[in-house]
Amino acid sequence: MARSFYDEMYMANGECRSHYRDFTRWLAETPQDLLAQRRREADLLFHRAGITFTLYGDDQGTERLIPFDIIPRSIPASEWAVVERGCIQRVQALNMFLTDLYHDQRIIKAGVIPAEQVLANDCYQLAMQGLDLHRNTYAHIAGVDLVRDGDGSYYVLEDNLRTPSGVSYMLEDRKMMMRLFPELFAAQRVAPIDHYPSLLLDTLRASSPLDNPTVVVLTPGRFNSAYFEHAFLAREMGVELVEGADLYVRDDKLFMRTTSGPKQVDVIYRRLDDAFLDPLAFNPDSMLGVPGLLSTYRSGNVVLANAIGTGVADDKSIYPYVDEMIRFYLTEEPILKNVPTWQCRKPADLSHVLANLSELVVKETQGSGGYGMLVGPAASKAEIEAFRARLIAKPHAYIAQPTLCLSTCPTFVEQGIAPRHIDLRPFVLSGRETRLVPGGLTRVALREGSLVVNSSQGGGTKDTWVVED
């Protein structure tokens, strides 16, 4: 089947897109051995700085380097402006949806979203019902995953409203590029992103009604795959990095233990899933959380960013309704498109999916990290059959989407430079206002033809440039 991919650098006729011209000229003029030397240097520097991640289910080598590609993904400023507006619109609607959902449920009453889709969802937290949050913000930090289809238009693949990660790679990739290839930045105007940590801190402080709240970053600990990022953000913001054991609740207030005595904590940027936050309220086996945290939270004595129960809005079974949410709450037309989605819980959709398994992508509604999904065109017959059985057994746990022709970007691979599929994750911050830094994290699937960009599945990253047209 001949499929046409949208390439970020070249047009269909092989001509270079204008915003990439400076770069390709530079690439052609730079000697190969110099590039190779710089790529080795990048590896060394990432290793030295300890910018690594851990792969679960891998006994040997707990620390891995995330492959970094030196060819940047470049977005013209005019195009970015649309993406930016689209992301802001989407996250605003999602926050309004969460506020509504945990209060009046107007959207359900209006019949826009079926009640069972929301209320029977595992991620719907009864504990949040009726609780008023400052500024009505639930998802303070959101990562919107975008891809481009064959015609180049942007689609939202998913909204990550729980604890989206990867922002440290966005920042470190830029630092690395500026270090290795400063001449590129001297020749072209690339919008800066380094102020992200300061925006993040600003957002976290704005999430509390207090004037000068004490902010901490809560990490599950150094065995977590994104531990580097937790430590990195805490240091860049100048706030404490804490684990559950460093915190305790007394008199319905949250304190952290410090050498000079207890200190009250007002805002937690938590990088821990809902289920682990408080063993008294959620998973009783969790050693990672803080007993009594939920009660403190409900009393309004501490802010969690993101709030508990945001997972219900980024669930893949809710995803098909986001367009409707935007129309319902903002009375605007969605700027970014949703990927058409079949909900396997609907019998008609299910039979369509079963008949076309080899062409579709099927995902678990609550899966993430590229685990537990089927990419039809890339799967073997046996894999498809095995998946079919699981699908029939639990249809409500799956959705299916057409296989998108993810856009490609030239990338260094063993055989030289070749196109590889990429996506884009901008990070949207909601505080006093909703905003983002220009760009985001570009992930690239390094295996030829692969459409899965997750780092746990062998994906790499690229620096992302927003350049003046």
Next chain:
Amino acid sequence: MSRYLERAENLARMLDVSYSLSLMPQDGSKHGLDELAMPLLITGTLDEYLEKYGQMHAERMLTFFALDPQNPASIYCCLQAARTNAHAVRGRITADMWENINSTWLEIRGISEQGLGRYGISHFCEWVKQRSHLFRGATFGTIMRGEPYRFIRLGTFIERADNTLRLLDARYELLGEDIDEIDGRPARSYYQWTALLRALSSFEAFAEIYRGSPNSRRVSELLLLRPELPRSLRACVDELNLMLSGLPGDNGRPAQRLAAELLARLQYTVIDEVLEEGLHTWLTDFIQVVRELGQTIQASYLEVA
């Protein structure tokens, strides 16, 4: 010797800041030439450069500043001078220190042959900093706590105090008073101050102490008056006092008195007072005092027979 090494490190820090800032999107279309001229301006070598080359040219300015053997203020010449001086006092310093300083010199000759563009500017700055760290570590870990040690430390801190003052002054001249707090937009001043802090390895300290965006008031307070930051003026003067009071004999009275006076001025002032006086005036005054202190130390100990 230690002054020259510290100076080389500071020059590298200066270069690093200006270079990374020159890569930011600029207001004009001069491709950050002004920013690149900054290190030359701070070290007072811009005129010499212009005399020699006539025009501002990015690559040439960088090489002139970093590797030109004819420019006495270049990093190359600093390392050369450090090595020459170390050679002269070879008997009083340890083998570890000597070998370190000598191999630094040998390596920079190699880099100079290779050319800066090929080696990479950031890489180069990093290298100079590392060599300086290494020398300091070797000194701290191997030399007897006698007079040579004290003089080495004195040289380091005189140089460092001077550098912190000059860097702050230059950045402040460029930015002036803060017009208003930036509201999260990537304002130029945010990046300027951040770059300065990073160059002085003080960004993390700043974030921890102030938890907010850098502005001239906070940055000045940190870099001038905070004793816990190892590159602040206050910390340098603390160290100078400690070293001077440990030196035996009466010759050093004038230097000791000057250093103690300097410390007292820093201890009992607050940043608002400094800003009221005008940061630039204050800094110029202190650059002068620190230079005087350096000269007095020289006169008291090294020139009397």
